[in-house]
Amino acid sequence: MAEIFMFDALREATDEEMSHNSSVFVLGEDVGYYGGSYKVTKDLHAKYGDLRVLDTPIAENSFMGMAIGAAITGLRPIVEGMNMSFLLLAFNQISNNAGMLRYTSGGNFNIPIVIRGPGGVGRQLGAEHSQRLEAYFQAIPGLKIVACSTPYNAKGLLKSAIRDNNPVILFEHVLLYNLKEDLPDQEYFLPLDKAEVVKEGSQVTIITYSRMRHHVMQAVNSLSKEGYDPEVIDLISLKPIDIECIGLSLMKTHKLIIVEECMKTGGIAAEIIAQVNDNWFDQLDSPVIRLSSHDIPTPYNGTLERATVIHPHQIIESVKNLVAL
CATH class of the missing domain: 3.40.50.920 (Rossmann fold)
Known part of the structure; x- marks a missing residue:
């Protein structure tokens, strides 16, 4: 058992899955050299390089569409929203593409994509950075949605989400990243459909x-x-x-x-x-x-x-x- 912060639990899950499967990669704004706005991707760029930890332009609809296209070809992208509020700019890609392409292709395409990042009411982040988007996405067919609340379930949920063959949105609260908890040394996964x-x-x-x-x-x-x-x-x-x-x-x-x-x-x-x-x-x-x-x-x-x-x-x-x- 080791006591770690929630942001480290998410980083560990990402690192373990990238080591396990070379088709897993991360993309988003400042996920590379900077290590992510809340350090969830810290040091992963140095370990895996530019092709698996991609810094993107400030263009959410473009890099979300790129990630969905990559998922169609067999890769397993993890898209970090610097703030989940920004992903409203990619709402079309998430709803009409990620959520529906498996169905509209007659089952020819899987979309194994994870969309994750910080959201919620923080400490005076202002209206546009304090969005709670779970209700926006909850009505979209084809998506799975989970919300982590502890370092333990954050790691287990993210590992399960990365291995799932469906699009999964993982909501992380901006005020929970510094929670600390003892995590097992052995690998574990948590179900995406259970309370x-x-x-x-x-x-x-x-x-x-x-x-x-x-x-x-x-x-x-x-x-x-x-x-x-x-x-x-x-x-x-x-x-x-x-x-x-x-x-x-x-x-x-x-x-x-x-x-x-x-x-x-x-x-x-x-x-x-x-x-x-x-x-x-x-x-x-x-x-x-x-x-x-x-x-x-x-x-x-x-x-x-x-x-x-x-x-x-x-x-x-x-x-x-x-x-x-």
Whole structure:
């Protein structure tokens, strides 16, 4: 076991897969000599050279299209978005090409591409650098979407994503790169379609993902001292959603809170509520509580920025109110 940062866990996963398979390569803005904006590709350029760690121009639609073309020919590209917000410029390539070419080619082409990078509300990065794009991409057919929340699952998810024959988007939160955790010395992989039960409980189910996992656990630690017993599920897979895991939890608790950093309108929580109503409505004893970010561009002002997202005290209040019903 070795304690490492999350950015190092992602770098290790990339390095291991590049060593394992010569068809794996990395491309993006400043991934080479600079080592990536958050050091996920640090030192990989010196090890693998220009042809496998490619610095690209500031032209997201162009290098995304190049990566998809490379995937069609049998290579396995990893595209780093310097900030995931910038990948809106490549939305056409991701949706119409990466997501659909396997289908529109009649199965003649696989698209084994990984799209990864930082996103989320950081520390006064401004509206255009604080995007949460999971809801934008969640509706696109053909994509798999995962969100890491710890160094352990970051490494295991990225290794699995690189070996998958489908396009996978891996969301990393800009404020989680400096998390530290002990990782196994032996190789491991994690499934791309399963949620994680972080804490078992009996009173209420709390579903969350990415950075909000840590806000939820702060709240749960306080609640546990007062005798409350919530169950916590880290969604991890945003597409497909592990609705079976959620359903099994609701069979115990019959109450549900969803905590997300995504915007409320059309967010991931909205999709979970729809699927719960379709599949597990009879297990609910009360309406689902949705704790989401405000539907506004993220303010640059630090105080206003903090006010747009959910914090532990709001989760604590919601759990107490729901359990009291």
